[in-house]
Amino acid sequence: MGQLQVYNASAGSGKTFSLVREYLVLLLSSPRADAYREILAITFTNKAAWEMKHRILSTLESLSRGQSASGMGEQILEKTGLPPQVLWQRAGEILEAIFNDYSAFSVGTIDSFTTRLVRSFSHELHLPVGFDIVVDADQILRQAVDLLLLRAGSDGELSEMLLDFVLHNVDNGNSWDITSLLLSGARMGQEKAADEALEKLADKKIGDYLTLRRRLLRYLADVEKKVSEVGQKACRIIYQELGSDKILAGGATGIAGFFRKAAAGNVSALDPNASAVEKFLAGKYASSTATAEQKIAVGAQYQPLCALAEEIASLLETHKKSYGYAQMVLAPLSKMGVASQIGSQVDAIKQRSGVMLLSEFNQIVSRHLRQEPVPFIYEKLGERYKHYFIDEFQDTSTLQWDNIRALVYNQLAQDGSGLVVGDAKQAIYRWRGGDTRQFIDLYQRGGGLPAEQYRVENLTTNYRSGGVIVDFTNEFFTLIAPVALDETFRRVYEEGNHQTSKAPGEGFVSIRTLEGRTVEDRREPTLLAILEEIDRVTRLDGYSYRDIAVIYRSNRDGSQIAEYLSAHGIPVQSSESLLIDSSRAVRVLVAALRTLAFPDDLQARATLANYLEEKGAFSAQDPDAEKSRIITSPAAAFFEALEKFSAGKFFHREAQQLPLYECVEYLASGLSLWGQGQDAYLTAFLDLAGQFVRDISASPVALLEEWDTRRATASIPSGEAGNAVSLMTIHKAKGLEFPVTIVPFASWSISDREEVWIDIPEEEKPLEGLPVALVPLSGVKKNGLDQIYAQYQGRILADNLNLLYVALTRAKRQLHILTSTDVPGRTVGEYFGYFLGNVDIVNQDDPQGIYTYSIGQRTPAHEREETTDLFPVERWNGSPWRERLRVNLDWKKVWATPAAEAVERGNRIHRVLSDVTDAQGVDAAVSRALRTGLFPWEEAERISRAVHAVVAHPSLSQYYAAPWQGEAERELKTAQGKVLRPDRVCIDGDRAVVLDYKTGAPRAEHSAQVAEYALVLQNMGYKVEKCLLIYLNDDKIEVQAC
Known part of the structure; x- marks a missing residue:
């Protein structure tokens, strides 16, 4: 039986290093040079896959040269137990085998692996032969949206649904741009949860959604009418019989307010258990300021009013659940219909174009795995992987893990192995389908495996950050987790937040709290604080701009930071500058x-x-x-x-x-x-x-x-773009590190504005025929679906704490946090307020309302290590391929003699001269000819010397300078219509000189040809002063007048 090894990591703990080390230990422990064929290593981005490949190959290359003194090499030697000479020899053999069989070196992204699976099953899945893969789903979604809009004018039902969809979004403060709204709805339909839900709604037509909408509106109106009628009866008693609500207990806000809301049909605002209602029903019906006569009058109407209150309560109790469901479903109903319709358009486009979306491959594989035995999968793949390595496991979606797990567990039963590396605290891609609960289940309970088949190792050493920063994050998140998270996610921080640093005592942390209850109140002080901190770390601590990263939550914050810093002369590299x-x-x-x-x-x-x-x-x-x-x-x-x-x-x-x-x-x-x-x-x-x-x-x-x-999103990959401060979102910063990080606006709101899919109970008659629905999470809470709400609320809280964890763990030497602890509502700023109230750290008050708390001593910059590009590209050659590629049709060159080579060289010089306008343009002409493949690099210098010799020749130099203007290969036409093309005609006013380049021995026809050129020029009115033949042979230049 094989074993699954689980590395439970933390920020900076060397996740990829550990995975690569174990990969190489497994590879080098085998006496077979092609053992890599049995190993599959996958991660989630192309960049991460490239880094993994690079580390594997570079380590093998170092080991093959006997360089095993590095940390990686020493650990591999120790773990394999091999003699150094044997290890070095195997590394060289494996490296050579990989280079000769690179396609079998299976290190890549999970998407590339899934693509191979789908292509292997294309026949069984009835997919188009040779289908193309569209990576960017938006390409197809935009086409689908356009097709849907084209139908809108002629399809009445579709027009009605689209109008309702747009009005719903406008009412909720969203954009009125229908294309962007539809595109957003289309993207929602591509998510896993939506895919499963829409599959249950596949038989629904536009008319079905409109019919359901009308039914729900009628039902809601009917309930509201019934409640309103009862409320109006009560209001007539209060305002007509009694004359005023002031004589009732609570006045306008007491039982009278309850009846007024009922009369208005405001069912959602009614609470029959409110204290005002309970007090009234308990006999406290008259105001303390009412006269004795008024109290008697109220007492006379007390029983009728009680009866009406109880009738309203009974109506609410009868319709509470159905009314809540109907209200909750009505608003997003058109969005469901839009997503379904766009899905149909997408299917039609794919079928017509013979393309598949990369994003749908996981669903395809999942459906097929339910029908096929696992060995058949291997057979179709043509390979049998025995060992699986998975990086960044916390970001794996449920579908992705379901698809891979079948293969991994099958091999564990047959002496194979698996290794997964992840950090649940850095799971920030739930919106993309990531489900960190899978990794939590794996390292806490083995993911269903028996205890002897899995082993967990915690990576507790931080190789990135100084000890002061590590101690701060340990203390901060250990303190915050119990008050911020539910039990499942709390354990993640309690068990995995005890790191030690490789640089104890180093590092510096500051927390600056800025006053201001609104975002706008805090914006200017925060921007100023960023500027001041950048000035301080560059001027006083010796850091370069490139050492600093400003990491923020939203793109809006990033735009304002970039604009502010640029206005103050700070060079920045941001997502906007990379567009x-x-x-x-x-x-x-x-x-x-x-x-x-x-x-x-x-x-x-x-x-x-x-x-x-x-x-x-x-x-x-x-x-x-x-x-x-x-x-x-x-x-x-x-x-x-x-x-x-x-x-x-x-x-x-x-x-x-x-x-x-x-x-x-x-x-x-x-x-x-x-x-x-x-x-x-x-x-x-x-x-x-x-x-x-x-x-x-x-x-x-x-x-x-x-x-x-x-154009608004397409960007170049980020990299070192000179000496500039890096500005990036938390998501972009994940996996990166910087000597100094500044985290501004660390007080963002923790919102439950999210939509979720729920099953609709069959007993809900108003929603009959609707098996599932997309509803706002806030509606879930209002309608008593506490378990569903708690589940999603727990994930939202974990998402936000994980975002904060990623932001605070990028720093190597200095971490600066800018937050506000007095912002209304639930915010991340609360966490810093709670932390500061429970720990003892240095506090410095600022008269401008800024309070700075610091830990450690400001850490100056280390001497920067300069890196050298082994293959620097000074200038990109962007010329079209027709200028770069030349087909050589001269068969003589295959059996070239020295004489023929001399002639060919002369022809090349001739070609370069035809591109020369004056003496200063020789080098550029040679460069252009070299770029187009006219001659190889090794001949460039020789040809350049020859061309320079021609333009500097005593008999010729004057014709490559002012006042002469040269025209190369300009067409001339004789009186008979014959077209001539002299190599060079030099013009100065009405004077002309003809130059013609030749190779080989002088011949009479050469002079005759030049004389013909001169005659045409004379007929054009020019005075031809000279005709010169220039012979170019084997670096010799001979000039003959004719």
Whole structure:
């Protein structure tokens, strides 16, 4: 029997290090070099998978060279028990085997593994042959939304449902943009819970939802009418018979207020158990200020009023549950219908286009696993994995783990093994389907395995943060967990929050509390505090801007922080600065593409004209007038201006005839957008265009529409973008570390604004025919579904504490927290207030209402270790492939003789010279020729010398400089219509000189050819002063006049 090893980790404890170490121990313990074929290692992002591969291969490479003194190498030596020489030899053999069989090296994402499973089962699942995979579901969802909107005008039922959907969202303060609302509803339909629920609603048509809506409205109106009629009777007694509510106990807010709400039909606001009602029914019916006569009058009406109150209470009791369910379901009913309709459109698009969504693969595999035995899965895969390694397990969805568990547990029964690594405290992706309860169950109870088949190891050493920071997080979360979490999640922090640091005594923590009960009250002081802290750690502690990260909860906070810091001269790298659309080069490229699709688009023309102005394309006398003229000129004149600027690298007719991706690449190159420090953004846009072309039958118009929908979110990967402060959300910061982190606005609200799917009891007649419903969590609480509410509320509280845990564990040397402890409602700020009230730490009051609590001593910066890129890319080569790839059709070169090689070299020099305008342009011409593959690198210097020799030759140099203007290979036409193309014609006013380059021995026809050129030029009115033949042979230059 095999064993499942569970690593219960914490922040900075080396989760990936431990997984890679165990992977290599298993691999190197086998005498077989191809043992990696039996191991599957999976994680959840491409970046994490790349890091895992990199660590495995780099460690193998180091070991193969006998370098086992590192921490990883020493631990592998100890765990394998192998002699060093044997370990080194095996590492080399394994590395060579992997490189020769890389496709069998199974380290990747869980999505890539699931994709392989689905492709293996494509026949059994009746999927399209050779189906394409769409990674970005929004591409298909947007098409589905567009198709739904096209039907709206002609389909009355659909129009009614969409109108109700939009009005419901507007009433709740959401956007009125119907496309974005529908897209949000469509995304909801892609979630696991929604997928299962919508499957139960698959037979529902639009008419069914509208019929149910009308039934619910009638039912609610009927209940409200019954209650209202009784309430009105009571109000007539109070205000007509008694004359006023002031003589009743409690006055307007007592029993009279209860009856007024009933009369208005406000059923939701009625509470028959309210103290005012109970007191009235108990006999306390008259006001203490009422006269004796008034008390007698009230007493006379007491029994009728009691009867009416009891009648209302009886109605409420009878309809309480059904009324609550009906109210709860009515509001989101149209959203359910929309999601169902969009789902149908998505299915139609997939079937028509032969595509599958990556996001649906887990459901497909799950359904199939219920029908097929596990060994059959291995057979279809063509491989039999014996060992499974799973990283970041806390983010695994229920479906993902169900699919993999069948394979893992099958191998555990056959002497295989499994290893999972996770940290339930860093589970922050529940909104994406992650279910951390699976990991909790695994390390606390073995996930259903017998005790001898699983082993748990807690990783308790923090290798990231200084000891002061580690001690703070230990104490903070141990203190907060019991008051913030339910039993299940509380144990996570109680059992897994006792770390020790590899740097005891180091580090610094500050907590600054800022006064202000509203977000706006706190915003300016918080921004100022961020600025002050950045100034302090850079000026006094010696840190660079790149050492600092500001980590926040919401994108809105990030935008304001970025704007504030930039206004104060602090360089920042944020999600906004990483947006592809933030690049000027990309905006120019998109404008050029738009002018090709829509030549009269003045806004796109203006963007291009501004770019041309920046590049000095307009005359210095009046650039504004010239720019305005070009923007408003006919399309032909506009494109002519672009072509003139590009110096022959861009022709709009040629661009229009190219395939879409090549067209985009051609535009970037022709407009000289590369090499302006924005190559990463251009490359990302090209990647986006390439992905779009692969997934969708694309045109420029379609690509522009796609860009308009994605420009607000499409971004380049974050990395070190110079010396700048990093700004990022908590989700983006997960897995990263920084010497200094600042966590502002650490007082966000803990809200239960969430929608959940519930089963509808069959006895609920108003909801008959509706098996499940999407309802607001707040409605669940109001309608007595306490167990469901408690379950979700527990997850919400855990989500927020986990977010805080991730934010507070990114720092290596300094952690600065900016919070507010007096914010109304339930907030994260409460946690800091509770902590500060229960611990003894240094307190410094600020006269501006800022209170700073600090732990430890401010830690200065270490000397920064400089890293060197082994393969630096000085400039991206963005030229189209037609310029980079050349097919050599000269068969003679295969059997080239020295003489033939000399001739060929002369031809190459000839080609370079045809691109030279003056002596200063030689190097650029050689570079362009080299880039297009005209000659190999090793010949570049030799050819460059030869070309320089030609333009510097005593008989020729004057013709490569002013006042002569050279025209290379310009076509001439004889009177008979024959087309001639001299190599170079030099013009100065009405004077002309002809230069023609040749290889080989001089021949009479060479002189005759040049004489023909001269004759045509004379007929054109030029005085031909000289005709020169230039022979280029084996680095020798011979000039002959003719």
